[in-house]
Amino acid sequence: MKYVMYIFVNKSLGMSAGKMAVQVGHAVVYALDISTLDVVHEWRNNMQIKVVLEAKDETELKQIESELGNVGILTREVHDAGLTEIAPDSFTALAVQIVDKEKHKETFREYKTYKG
Numbered sequence: 848m849k850y851v852m853y854i855f856v857n858k859s860l861g862m863s864a865g866k867m868a869v870q871v872g873h874a875v876v877y878a879l880d881i882s883t884l885d886v887v888h889e890w891r892n893n894m895q896i897k898v899v900l901e902a903k904d905e906t907e908l909k910q911i912e913s914e915l916g917n918v919g920i921l922t923r924e925v926h927d928a929g930l931t932e933i934a935p936d937s938f939t940a941l942a943v944q945i946v947d948k949e950k951h952k953e954t955f956r957e958y959k960t961y962k963g
Contacts, residue, residue, distance in 0.1 A: 850890040851948040852878050852897045855911055855941040856961050859904035860933050864963070870925055870939040871899055877923040877942035890945045901961040905938045911958070912941055918954055920944060 854874040856867060875897065879887055890896075902908045912922050921944040929935025946954075 848889065848950075849948045850886060850893065850896065850945050852882075852890065852895075852945045853900055853943040853955060853958075854878065854897065855900045855902045855908060855943070855958070857905060857908055857937070857939050858901050858961070860937055860939060862939065863932060866932055867939075867963075870927065873925045874923075874940040874942035877925060878944060881921045881923055881942065882945040886945050896948070898955075899961040900955070900958040902941070908938055908941050915943060915954070918951075920946060920951070920954070 852875065854871050856862075856871065862870065882890075902911055908924075912924070915922050923942045924938055925940040925942060927933050927935070927937045927939050929937065933939070
């Protein structure tokens with residue numbers, strides 16, 4: 848199996864590259880927390896593939912969260928404290944549990960890779 852970690856980023860916030868990197872970092876930690884230990888172990892030993900995808904805004908993030916939940920995929924929201932460049936409690940990213948890429952190919956096919 849080829850495991851992959853997907854992270855969705857809220858494009859509407861206009862985060863700087865550094866801010867986005869920090870939010871993705873939070874999401875990676877959350878994704879590890881919601882993934883099973885055996886899957887995390889396999890993922891760590893096989894390239895640690897991470898894919899950052901885009902969501903146009905908070906509404907789309909919520910929609911994605913719901914869609915993934917409907918097929919049994921765990922997610923966790925990342926919210927910012929608002930200490931630097933965006934408003935407090937902004938929904939910046941969505942962490943997704945590590946999944947088998949082949950098993951969930953159709954689930955993630957429609958989403959676009961984040962391009963900044």
